[in-house]
Amino acid sequence: MERNMVTIERIQNLRRLCGRYGLEETGILDGYTDMELAAIYNGAGPDSWIPLARDAVTALMELFEPAVLIHDTQFHGSDGLRESFEKTAECWKRNCRKIFETEYPFWSWKQCFRSYRAKRIYWYGVMQAGNLAVSGEAAFQAWTAAYRNRRAHEASV
Numbered sequence: 001m002e003r004n005m006v007t008i009e010r011i012q013n014l015r016r017l018c019g020r021y022g023l024e025e026t027g028i029l030d031g032y033t034d035m036e037l038a039a040i041y042n043g044a045g046p047d048s049w050i051p052l053a054r055d056a057v058t059a060l061m062e063l064f065e066p067a068v069l070i071h072d073t074q075f076h077g078s079d080g081l082r083e084s085f086e087k088t089a090e091c092w093k094r095n096c097r098k099i100f101e102t103e104y105p106f107w108s109w110k111q112c113f114r115s116y117r118a119k120r121i122y123w124y125g126v127m128q129a130g131n132l133a134v135s136g137e138a139a140f141q142a143w144t145a146a147y148r149n150r151r152a153h154e155a156s157v
Contacts, residue, residue, distance in 0.1 A: 017066040022098060023066060024095055044064075046139075063099060064096050064130060066099065078146040080144045096131065
């Protein structure tokens with residue numbers, strides 16, 4: 001998803017979903033207009049990836065896209081510190097868990113259906129893979145790169 005492909009309507013829908021799921025750190029979104037968030041948001045994956053790769057991963061993680069919006073916004077404001085990176089990763093994990101438990105609760109009559117159980121297992125696996133991806137050393141490198149990029153941009157303005 002190239003940055004110019006993100007519509008205002010998509011950002012508005014993601015904001016709405018953040019509220020619906022009661023996600024943590026949604027207040028960070030309040031500091032930006034929808035247009036600014038459309039410029040910040042690039043989908044799942046670091047800025048260094050080609051847009052096609054982010055498109056693919058974002059499509060695979062569609063259920064968790066509201067958490068991705070918050071995560072991208074947190075990365076946009078990165079301070080480059082390990083402590084804040086770890087807090088951001090933990091926020092991601094809690095937000096994805098909230099979405100997962102809302103959409104695919106364990107205690108549901110839908111458990112009677114094989115298709116529900118299969119989707120629940122799929123999304124659980126996607127959530128776990130995302131959790132690993134956002135909390136590893138490569139993610140911390142992206143966190144520090146985001147900080148350096150922001151500082152360089154601020155110095156040039």
